[in-house]
Amino acid sequence: MTSDLTCGIDIGGTKIAGAVVDADGTVVAEGRVESPAADAAAIATTVAELVSDLAAGHPVRAVGVGAAGYVAADRSTVLFAPNIAWRNEPLGADLGGRTGLPVVVENDANAAAWGEFRHGAGRDAEHQLMVTVGTGVGGGVVTGGLLLRGAYGVAAEIGHLCVVPDGLPCGCGNRGCLESYASGSALVRAAQAAPSPAVLAAAGGDPARITGPMVTAAAVAGDAGAVSLLAELGGWLGHGIASLVAVLDPEVVVVGGGVAAAGDLLLAPVREAFDRELTGRGFRPRAAIVPAVLGNRAGMIGAADLARG
Amino acid sequence: MTSDLTCGIDIGGTKIAGAVVDADGTVVAEGRVESPAADAAAIATTVAELVSDLAAGHPVRAVGVGAAGYVAADRSTVLFAPNIAWRNEPLGADLGGRTGLPVVVENDANAAAWGEFRHGAGRDAEHQLMVTVGTGVGGGVVTGGLLLRGAYGVAAEIGHLCVVPDGLPCGCGNRGCLESYASGSALVRAAQAAPSPAVLAAAGGDPARITGPMVTAAAVAGDAGAVSLLAELGGWLGHGIASLVAVLDPEVVVVGGGVAAAGDLLLAPVREAFDRELTGRGFRPRAAIVPAVLGNRAGMIGAADLARG
Amino acid sequence: MTSDLTCGIDIGGTKIAGAVVDADGTVVAEGRVESPAADAAAIATTVAELVSDLAAGHPVRAVGVGAAGYVAADRSTVLFAPNIAWRNEPLGADLGGRTGLPVVVENDANAAAWGEFRHGAGRDAEHQLMVTVGTGVGGGVVTGGLLLRGAYGVAAEIGHLCVVPDGLPCGCGNRGCLESYASGSALVRAAQAAPSPAVLAAAGGDPARITGPMVTAAAVAGDAGAVSLLAELGGWLGHGIASLVAVLDPEVVVVGGGVAAAGDLLLAPVREAFDRELTGRGFRPRAAIVPAVLGNRAGMIGAADLARG
Amino acid sequence: MTSDLTCGIDIGGTKIAGAVVDADGTVVAEGRVESPAADAAAIATTVAELVSDLAAGHPVRAVGVGAAGYVAADRSTVLFAPNIAWRNEPLGADLGGRTGLPVVVENDANAAAWGEFRHGAGRDAEHQLMVTVGTGVGGGVVTGGLLLRGAYGVAAEIGHLCVVPDGLPCGCGNRGCLESYASGSALVRAAQAAPSPAVLAAAGGDPARITGPMVTAAAVAGDAGAVSLLAELGGWLGHGIASLVAVLDPEVVVVGGGVAAAGDLLLAPVREAFDRELTGRGFRPRAAIVPAVLGNRAGMIGAADLARG
Numbered sequence A, B, C, D: 001m002t003s004d005l006t007c008g009i010d011i012g013g014t015k016i017a018g019a020v021v022d023a024d025g026t027v028v029a030e031g032r033v034e035s036p037a038a039d040a041a042a043i044a045t046t047v048a049e050l051v052s053d054l055a056a057g058h059p060v061r062a063v064g065v066g067a068a069g070y071v072a073a074d075r076s077t078v079l080f081a082p083n084i085a086w087r088n089e090p091l092g093a094d095l096g097g098r099t100g101l102p103v104v105v106e107n108d109a110n111a112a113a114w115g116e117f118r119h120g121a122g123r124d125a126e127h128q129l130m131v132t133v134g135t136g137v138g139g140g141v142v143t144g145g146l147l148l149r150g151a152y153g154v155a156a157e158i159g160h161l162c163v164v165p166d167g168l169p170c171g172c173g174n175r176g177c178l179e180s181y182a183s184g185s186a187l188v189r190a191a192q193a194a195p196s197p198a199v200l201a202a203a204g205g206d207p208a209r210i211t212g213p214m215v216t217a218a219a220v221a222g223d224a225g226a227v228s229l230l231a232e233l234g235g236w237l238g239h240g241i242a243s244l245v246a247v248l249d250p251e252v253v254v255v256g257g258g259v260a261a262a263g264d265l266l267l268a269p270v271r272e273a274f275d276r277e278l279t280g281r282g283f284r285p286r287a288a289i290v291p292a293v294l295g296n297r298a299g300m301i302g303a304a305d306l307a308r309g
Helices: A040-057 A091-099 A108-119 A178-182 A184-193 A197-202 A212-220 A224-248 A258-262 A264-277 A295-308 B040-057 B091-099 B108-119 B184-193 B197-202 B212-220 B224-248 B258-262 B264-277 B295-308 C040-057 C091-099 C108-119 C178-182 C184-193 C197-202 C212-220 C224-248 C258-262 C264-277 C295-308 D040-057 D091-099 D108-119 D178-182 D184-193 D197-202 D212-220 D224-248 D258-262 D264-277 D295-308
Strands: A006-011 A015-021 A027-034 A063-067 A078-080 A087-089 A103-107 A128-133 A137-143 A252-256 A288-291 B006-011 B015-021 B027-034 B063-067 B078-080 B087-089 B103-107 B128-133 B137-143 B252-256 B288-291 C006-011 C015-021 C027-034 C063-067 C078-080 C087-089 C103-107 C128-133 C137-143 C252-256 C288-291 D006-011 D015-021 D027-034 D063-067 D078-080 D087-089 D103-107 D128-133 D137-143 D252-256 D288-291
Touching (some): A006 A295, A027 A040, A040 A091, A063 A091, A063 A295, A091 A103, A103 A108, A108 A128, A108 A137, A108 A252, A108 A295, A128 A224, A137 A178, A137 A224, A178 A184, A178 A224, A184 A212, A184 A224, A184 A258, A197 A224, A212 A224, A212 A258, A212 A264, A224 A258, A224 A264, A224 B224, A252 A264, A264 A288, B006 B108, B006 B295, B015 B040, B015 B295, B027 B040, B027 B295, B063 B091, B063 B108, B063 B295, B103 B108, B103 B295, B108 B128, B108 B137, B108 B295, B128 B224, B137 B224, B184 B224, B197 B212, B197 B224, B212 B224, B212 B258, B212 B264, B258 B264, B264 B288, C006 C040, C006 C108, C006 C295, C015 C295, C027 C040, C040 C091, C063 C091, C063 C108, C063 C295, C091 C103, C103 C295, C108 C128, C108 C137, C108 C252, C108 C295, C128 C224, C128 C258, C137 C178, C137 C224, C178 C184, C178 C224, C184 C212, C184 C224, C184 C258, C197 C224, C212 C258, C212 C264, C224 D224, C258 C264, C264 C288, D006 D040, D006 D108, D006 D295, D027 D040, D027 D295, D040 D091, D063 D108, D063 D295, D091 D103, D103 D295, D108 D128, D108 D252, D128 D224, D128 D258, D137 D224, D178 D184, D178 D224, D184 D224, D184 D258, D197 D224, D212 D224, D212 D258, D212 D264, D224 D252, D224 D258, D224 D264, D252 D264, D258 D264
Parallel strands (some): A006 A063, A063 A103, A252 A288, B006 B063, B063 B103, B128 B252, B252 B288, C063 C103, C128 C252, C252 C288, D006 D063, D063 D103, D128 D252
Antiparallel strands (some): A006 A015, A015 A027, A078 A087, A128 A137, B015 B027, C006 C015, C015 C027, C078 C087, D015 D027, D128 D137
16 A cells, blocks of 8 residues: 655755655655755755655655754744755745645754654664764654654754863854764864874875765774774763763664764764763663664655654 | 542652642642651551541542652652662552552652643743752753653653763762752852851851851852852853753753752853853744742642642 | 173064163163064074164174074074974074074073063062963963973973863864963954954954954953953963962962953953962962063063073 | 982881982982871981981981972971971971981972982983872972972972863862872772772772772783773873973973882873873974882982982
């Protein structure tokens, strides 16, 4: 029975991805286009066209959108997006008018967390924390089977937990945020400051051209310097997760995002720090820390499921 | 119509308090006895007697218990309590047998948070963070109208958010917990290390006899040293609340517990630090930080309401 | 008797200043020219001309040079200068050849410290720490009447005391250096991040145009935001000085540099933090913290005196 | 020629040790007695007797005393000693009267540093920092061949460099001192908090009986937990040394004290942190970090040499 299909859209700063997803989380069709991020109207047009293309072969009954911004409690309005030209943008209503379908909008990290919860690494859990380690550090929380959206739809900004008072500056204007120590950007800065020969070679000898994937690749290939950088990042991540688990008490912590491609080179130090620092350890069951399984489709799959209502 | 009464019990390390509460949160009867904390069986007997005494004049249909420990997801079993002789104690089942009434058990800080949410400072909110600053720092979270209990009933241990890496030791075995900087115990330690003349006089000249209420009283009376100690504590609290609000996005933060008796001498510096550090400030509605209103009855009132089910 | 004259030169990244100084530290003539910082040979030519001009009317018997770099133990060779085109530059020998006079080269912060020690705020002391708060944080140490130069002539780099592990990045490549929290640059960054209306007005409404003197001027005029920024800077400085005094045990700490123009708006919070944090306070005489008195002539006067040998 | 003998005395909280030392630093006789630390007069009597006994067979011309306290600039008066009953004690004058010999008093860590400088690991240097890691962290500085005593004889309290703002409490009343992270006491506390099986076995199963030497012995025997504790301590020590070298610019850093018995298990992580954090690394010669060679005789040998004048 393929009639219960919905469409999931993931709007990022550079790409817009879309998929038709069935009730089991299976992607039956997908597409990807450039994101006209600087032009709010163009984004709406582009998304509507993408939905139209996808729906041509697979009739969908609703659309879920994951967007990199603060989404209001109406699950339609984007209050603010750091990298896209949205300020109090009625994105859901606009897309509803253009597509003639019910539309639900959610923060992209929340949508990804929901995807992993429904159809991925957290599918057997009721309480899940997802940590996404990409350029920044994002997250999503499911508690008691419900997505924790918060009063203003801006919950789970876990990258902005302050872990070092008076610490490294963060793009958010604060100092010492988890994101300043445990993101892909932090990894690149650390690698540029003290590049190992293998990483430097991968960047053609120019530290300014070092990227996160170069560090991960060097680590996987056994480069001690790169392994050490990932271990430092993982230590900070585990430190932050210990604080978050004290507050949220999930049964599973799902770690995703581009940096998570490093696998146990990242997760082993995460678990080591978490095990050492979780409050009440020994008197409570310990949350499992596991890798995400849906990759960069998590946001689309989660958004499609949220649209299912 | 007074037939919809329930009983709320608050079991602490030194006292057990109980109340009969109606559906509006009004306490219609209450009582208080010593806590035989070292003897699990004696606690059960004592609570059952207290319920029996209270119910004699006010027929109750259920009992809610707030207890200072980790409470399992069955809302009956206390997994562990730091100051009471409970290890995997089937407290709810035991009390149910003794009283012949349905019994619900909840962590005491969660119960107090629920009390403030239902009938106190958070009664108009759907999303509330409560921070209780007493000997330690505890908390409770309500999100979307539901108490955030977590997978193992041990959520909202906000006193153990790590705010200073390699910082002051905490009773939980970690270093740098919020509780080490923002609790009544931290206040007393700071006052003992550098007592102002007014505080020292209140303690009869012996720093070892300084208590939190002495510091608060001196601050209220205008003692600059005591004011400064409360401001430092408040600064740490606001720092921690900024991180917690980034994760939980409540619309109101309720501050209770004994130290909150200092009123704006505590809350003004809390708000100042919070306003300075909240991530995304300016692009999101800001949570209000307000004092608790139910005092030490919050736990009983909350427990009684939870029993209402 | 005016025959005992020497010449003091201060070579900075933008200006070269020179003076003829007598044995009492009195400046009898002075001059100032642009610094051709990118061209080592041009600097030598320029300095030689400046000496020649100054010496025309006031015969000098030796030349002392303060230079913003690491100066080797031979007191002639500049090992490295961050802002000038010197790498193992035989500056003293070169100038000796050009001028026909004995030349002594010293680090510029050391020269300024020596100037204050001989003829300024430290003239009655035997043991002095000087802290210079300008764009960066520099220093000079006199102990037992001798300038502490260290094994390689690079002592007293007090701006690079690490005060916050994993803290703000420093231009030196480390994180958490005192200079990252207590320099004029740190002041400007803090003011740009949260400009008070008065400071913003002084900068014509553009945060990028805020300068340190604007902040100081606003503070002197009573602007609360600017006062608070200077107090924060002073707190860090006092914190660092407490550590330095534990190591060096001077009887006087002289605070100079452009930011010190703020006077007690800076020094009061410096003293407060120092008094609160000095180890062994109460069991030892406490070093006095005093403002420098020679202003930006300290380096020339000190260099001239060092040349006196 | 053995006529140029002097006597060196090391007064600690539990033992008083004495030696007759020749001009080459060779110990020709020595003795050790209990320290009557609570009784200032008894200490003087005991030291005078020890000198008399030692001098019976080896005529000495002067006495040098190292004492665990703040020693005034007169090199005779002990201003304050944390563990001995001295407050403004005229120790040198008293001993001079009792022995009929010239007496020089110096802080014990300074005396040990001088011993290593004259006849030990720093004998080829002109500029030396000594770090003594015992129960606490102490130090001594030699710069330009002179002992850095400071204005009040209390310089080189390097254990009280603040390395973590708001960090672990220190016995000196501050928080975050190097001594709180890098001393033998810190090592024991860390081992007690998380004892490895090997260390716990050495302590008969009782964490309260763990000592520093037990940890060191377990590390030498290959116990991973103990190795890790020493590495953490060494990391903090190297961190602190990087700051101290920025200020003092020595050519050699001598590491002594009981914990230094761990050898490279301590020194390798010290060097690793130092190499990573020294400011200006790459543009300056790097100080060598070497083990002390005189063991617990360093204080006596140094004191004897200081007496030589």
